[in-house]
Amino acid sequence: MTGILPILPIMIPLVTACVCLLVSGRRRTQRAIALTGATALLSAGIALAVYVWHHGSVVVHVGGWDAPVGIVLVADPFAVVMVLIAALMHLAVSVYTLGRSDAAHERHGYFVAMNILLMGVCGAFLTGDLFNLYVWFEVMLIGSFVLLVMGGGRERMRAGIQYVTLSLLSSAMFLAGVGILYGIAHTLNMAHLSERLALANVDHPWLVTAASVLLLISFGIKAAVFPLYFWLPASYHAPAPAVSAIFAGLLTKVGVYALIRVFVVVMPFSSYIFTVLLVAAGLTMLMGVLGAVSQTGFRRVLGFHIISQIGYMVMGLALVSSEDPQVRELAMIAAVFYILHHIIVKTNLFLVGGIVLYLTGTEDLSRLGGMLKRAPWLAVLFMIPAMSLAGLPPLSGFWAKLTVIKAGLSGGQYLLTAVALLAGILTLVSMLKLWHEVFWKPAPEPQPVVIGGSSRLKPTTASKRSLLLMAAPSALLATLTIAIGLFPQALLSVAEVTGRSILDRAGYIERIGPSANPDTPTTHTSDIYR
Amino acid sequence: MILIGSILVGVLYAAALYLLMARSSVKLVFGLMLLGHAANLLIFSAAGWVRARPPIVPVNADVPPVGHADPLPQALILTAIVISFSVLAFTSVLVRRACEVYGTDDIVNGDGDT
Numbered sequence: 001m002t003g004i005l006p007i008l009p010i011m012i013p014l015v016t017a018c019v020c021l022l023v024s025g026r027r028r029t030q031r032a033i034a035l036t037g038a039t040a041l042l043s044a045g046i047a048l049a050v051y052v053w054h055h056g057s058v059v060v061h062v063g064g065w066d067a068p069v070g071i072v073l074v075a076d077p078f079a080v081v082m083v084l085i086a087a088l089m090h091l092a093v094s095v096y097t098l099g100r101s102d103a104a105h106e107r108h109g110y111f112v113a114m115n116i117l118l119m120g121v122c123g124a125f126l127t128g129d130l131f132n133l134y135v136w137f138e139v140m141l142i143g144s145f146v147l148l149v150m151g152g153g154r155e156r157m158r159a160g161i162q163y164v165t166l167s168l169l170s171s172a173m174f175l176a177g178v179g180i181l182y183g184i185a186h187t188l189n190m191a192h193l194s195e196r197l198a199l200a201n202v203d204h205p206w207l208v209t210a211a212s213v214l215l216l217i218s219f220g221i222k223a224a225v226f227p228l229y230f231w232l233p234a235s236y237h238a239p240a241p242a243v244s245a246i247f248a249g250l251l252t253k254v255g256v257y258a259l260i261r262v263f264v265v266v267m268p269f270s271s272y273i274f275t276v277l278l279v280a281a282g283l284t285m286l287m288g289v290l291g292a293v294s295q296t297g298f299r300r301v302l303g304f305h306i307i308s309q310i311g312y313m314v315m316g317l318a319l320v321s322s323e324d325p326q327v328r329e330l331a332m333i334a335a336v337f338y339i340l341h342h343i344i345v346k347t348n349l350f351l352v353g354g355i356v357l358y359l360t361g362t363e364d365l366s367r368l369g370g371m372l373k374r375a376p377w378l379a380v381l382f383m384i385p386a387m388s389l390a391g392l393p394p395l396s397g398f399w400a401k402l403t404v405i406k407a408g409l410s411g412g413q414y415l416l417t418a419v420a421l422l423a424g425i426l427t428l429v430s431m432l433k434l435w436h437e438v439f440w441k442p443a444p445e446p447q448p449v450v451i452g453g454s455s456r457l458k459p460t461t462a463s464k465r466s467l468l469l470m471a472a473p474s475a476l477l478a479t480l481t482i483a484i485g486l487f488p489q490a491l492l493s494v495a496e497v498t499g500r501s502i503l504d505r506a507g508y509i510e511r512i513g514p515s516a517n518p519d520t521p522t523t524h525t526s527d528i529y530r
Numbered sequence: 531m532i533l534i535g536s537i538l539v540g541v542l543y544a545a546a547l548y549l550l551m552a553r554s555s556v557k558l559v560f561g562l563m564l565l566g567h568a569a570n571l572l573i574f575s576a577a578g579w580v581r582a583r584p585p586i587v588p589v590n591a592d593v594p595p596v597g598h599a600d601p602l603p604q605a606l607i608l609t610a611i612v613i614s615f616s617v618l619a620f621t622s623v624l625v626r627r628a629c630e631v632y633g634t635d636d637i638v639n640g641d642g643d644t
Contacts, residue, residue, distance in 0.1 A: 131606055138613045145620055151626075157628040158637050161555060164621055168562050169550065175569040175610055182603065183576030 005051055006060050006075040008044035009083045009122035012037060016518070017115035025307035027106055031098060034111040038087075041118065045080075045087035052080045057501070059128070059512055067128075067512060068189035074128035074512055075099040075496040078336070078483055082125040082257060082327065085340055087345050089249045090118050092473035097242045099469030100358050105150050113150070126256050128512050130178050130266070131188045137174065137222070141167050144251060147243045148235065159238035166231040174361065177214030180207060191513035194266045194505065201269050212270045215262055216277075223255030225277075225314055226284040229307045231289065235476065236306070237299040237363070241354025244299060248306055249347035256313050260335065264320055264502055274321030281318050282416050284440030285311030285423035292430045298353045298363040301434060304348060305389060308423055312404050313338045315420060319411045320503070323388055327411045332499035334403035337492060341388070341400040342483060348385040348477040352378065355470050356438060365434070370443030379439045384478040386435065387483065390428035396484035399492070535575040542568035552638045555625045566614035566621060573630045577603035 003198025015038025023029045052058060057076040061067060063266040075083075087423050097110070120140025145167075149160035182188060184207050185196035201208045217228065219529055232252070238245050263273055295301045316335025320328050356371065357363050372379045388395035401424055408417035484491050501507070542564050549561030580599035587594050631633045 131609075134614070135609065136616065142617065142620065145617075145624075149624060152631065154631055157624070157631050158626055161558070161637050163627055164617075164624060165550065165562070168617060168621070169565065172565045172569045176572050177596075177604070179569065179573030179606070182573065182606070183578070186600070308544060333603065344546045457609075 003058075005044070005048045006058050006073045007062075007105075008127065008128055009041060009048065009087065010119055012041045013115040013119035014042055015124065016040075017119070018080075019113045019300040020111040020115065024107055024112070027103060030106060030111055034115070035094055035098070037115060038091040042084075042087040042091045045084040047407035048075055049080045049084045050325075053497075054223050057511055061092075067189065068187045068287070070194040071132050072189065072512055073126045074190075075126060076508070077494075077501045077509075078257075078260075079125045081336070081340065081498055082253075082493060083122050085343050086118065086121050086125070086250055089246060089343060090114075091353070092347065092477060093246045093249075094240050094246070096354070096473045099466040100241075100354070102151065102240070108150065109146065111144045111149060113146035114243075115143075116140075117147065117246070117250075119143075121250050121254055124366040125257060128190050129188050130181065130190055130193060130262075133261075134174055134178055137171060140251070140254065142169065143238045144247065148239045148247075151240065151245070156228055156238045162231055163235040166221060170218045173214045173221075173383035177211045177218060180211040180214070184208065184211070189513065190261070190266050191509040191511070193515060194268075196268055200268060207272065208267070209272075212267055212273055213264075216259075216273055217261065219255050220251065220257045220280070221255070223259060223314070224252050224284075224307050224309070225255075225280050226287050226307075226311070227280075229284070229288070229310075230308060232457055233300060233303045237297055241299075241350060241357055245347045245350035245354065248302065249343045250276075252306055252310055252315075253343055255439045256310060256317070256335075256339060256503075259314070260317055260502065262484040264317070264332070265505055265508055268320075268505060269303050269308075272322055274318050277314055277318035278321075278413065278416060279312050281315035282419040283311075284308065284314060285419055289426040289430060293426075293433075296365050298356060298365065298368070298434065298438065300363075300364075301430060301484065302346070302349050302353060305349075305427065305430065308427065309338075309346065311423065312401070313342070314406060315413075317415060319407050319413065320409045324411070327407065328503060329499060330403070331407040332502050333492070333495045336498045337403050337495040338400045339492060340495065341481075343395040344356045344477050344480050344484075345385040345388045345397060348474055348481070349382075349389065351470070351474045351477070352382045352385070354383075354459055355467070355474065358466070358470065367444055368438045369441045370439075372439040372476075374443070377385060377471065377477050381474050381478055382439065383429060383435070384481055386431040387428075388481045390431045391424045395484040396481045396488070396491075398485060399488040403492070403495075450528060498527070504522065531579055532575060534577065535571065538573045539568055539575060542571060550552045553605055555628060555637050559625055562612075563618055566610070566618070570614075570636065571611055573603050573610070607633055624637075 007415060017032060019033050020030050023033065052075050057074060060073040062071045062073060117140055120136050120143055123136035124133055124140060127136055127355060145164055148163055149156050185193050187193055187196060197208060199313040220228045237245055285308050288304050288311060292301045292304035293303060313335050316331050316338060318333030322328050322331065333337045359375060360368060362368060384395065388397035391401040405417055405420055534600065546561045546564035546568055549557045552558065577600055583595055583598045585594045585598040585601040628637050
């Protein structure tokens with residue numbers, strides 16, 4: 001029975017997508033199914049997490065083929081927490097969608113594409129095979145392409161073409177890197193690859209270098225690391241608010257996840273990669289937050305903040321190259337904690353941005369204002385994730401930044417730590433600017449609606465039911481942010497277990513590699529049918 | 531033989547990147563197409579070329595002939611071809627729609643009002 005658990009987070013979105021496709025004409029049925037699917041995915045995520053927590057990692061040999069011939073799915077702590085948080089965001093965004101979404105979007109496969117996206121995300125987290133990771137990336141991308149351009153319009157078309165091109169470029173580089181690695185090591189199982197590459201790195205280091213740089217650039221594009229982030233601000237403001245919330249929460253983090261998986265577990269011996277990442281982390285933080293200053297759209301500002309926050313996660317990852325095992329552990333814990341905190345906060349901020357758009361019909365900061373008077377509850381909902389993002393106590397962001405900075409100081413990276421602190425202050429300034437522009441300053445005089453200028457909706461009378469459905473997930477995520485802030489120990493211990501398991505490379509190889517003992521928690525899918 | 535393959539991969543990459551940097555989004559689609567081919571050929575070359583020894587078990591034998599070609603890169607390429615085909619189909623439709631909306635195939639610069 002345990003063998004089926006790691007497959008569920010991939011199967012549930014797939015089945016949901018298929019059923020949604022079948023009933024795409026009936027709006028209510030489709031919504032009910034989408035909501036059921038999201039709930040089921042979260043339940044599966046919780047079940048998997050609880051199981052892995054008590055019994056250790058689960059490895060599934062798909063199709064009954066043993067590693068390294070067959071593809072393995074690996075539910076280790078890192079994969080499991082990521083699946084759990086992705087499922088939680090999916091449910092939150094699904095409920096939010098019920099509040100406000102286009103009937104035409106739903107008819108044209110909004111829920112289908114969303115579930116395909118989630119399938120790709122969960123698959124990417126769970127796989128233990130490098131080529132399979134490429135396949136899940138593509139699944140995820142296809143879903144995101146459809147979601148991004150849904151509804152059409154000039155802005156989305158342009159954003160779509162830029163996003164599609166950069167994504168495909170990144171995929172092609174990933175593929176080339178995988179091809180070269182296969183040429184060197186003749187295996188694709190991550191654990192097996194890790195063993196063999198350690199040997200190959202001695203014989204022909206240049207080939208390993210070529211492949212790792214290709215992978216670094218490919219994942220760097222996906223994670224929006226400096227200097228490869230330009231596609232993100234060009235595309236994330238364009239889609240529907242719910243879509244950009246899920247993009248902001250999950251997609252770049254899949255890139256960070258892949259960076260950690262590949263460069264900490266599979267190829268930890270390329271120290272130059274970590275040097276590059278160290279510099280990139282600092283510049284990513286700084287450039288992201290500086291980019292936000294010049295922006296005038298609500299979601300555009302938030303888009304740049306994603307980039308700057310990615311810098312903190314990459315900083316945690318880059319510090320893993322330290323000699324001191326304590327620093328390594330601290331850095332890994334910091335990276336994991338930061339990812340988890342950031343997903344919750346960033347998704348929530350985009351959700352709030354969507355509510356503002358719904359209430360006012362614009363995202364232009366110069367035309368916004370007076371929201372504090374009009375919707376004080378929304379001001380609270382904005383303030384919590386915004387201050388958490390900036391790192392103020394007692395919110396989750398404070399602890400996330402604290403652990404990263406602690407890791408930076410104990411790793412002796414004083415300049416980078418200073419940059420992290422500076423970026424934190426600038427984030428606060430930028431969040432206060434948003435606060436001022438949207439909530440604090442008086443509402444500007446109503447301007448004539450520009451005809452044909454954009455597809456923005458005219459201000460509508462908001463329905464109470466819609467607002468409730470949109471505010472509830474946002475309130476839930478805000479509560480989580482506060483809860484993490486008040487009781488950081490709970491999430492910190494999760495991050496600790498996760499961080500240690502990522503660094504335990506020998507254990508990973510032993511469990512997943514070809515020499516894995518079939519008696520330990522390893523299960524064959526064929527066992528299910530016995 | 532491997533030298534010819536390597537040069538071909540290089541030429542394909544160069545052509546693909548050249549086309550990707552063009553302003554016309556139709557050329558962009560062709561660029562993405564060549565990029566996929568280049569990556570596939572790279573996998574094929576990296577895994578080693580074996581001539582005329584398919585990984586097929588002959589009649590009356592239990593194992594494939596010694597020194598047979600590795601079937602896995604072929605499987606990878608097949609998967610990659612299918613994926614890039616579907617993604618290209620999507621991209622073609624997207625570019626076509628965008629050309630209709632913009633009235634030109636120069637999407638990034640053809641838009642005066644932003």
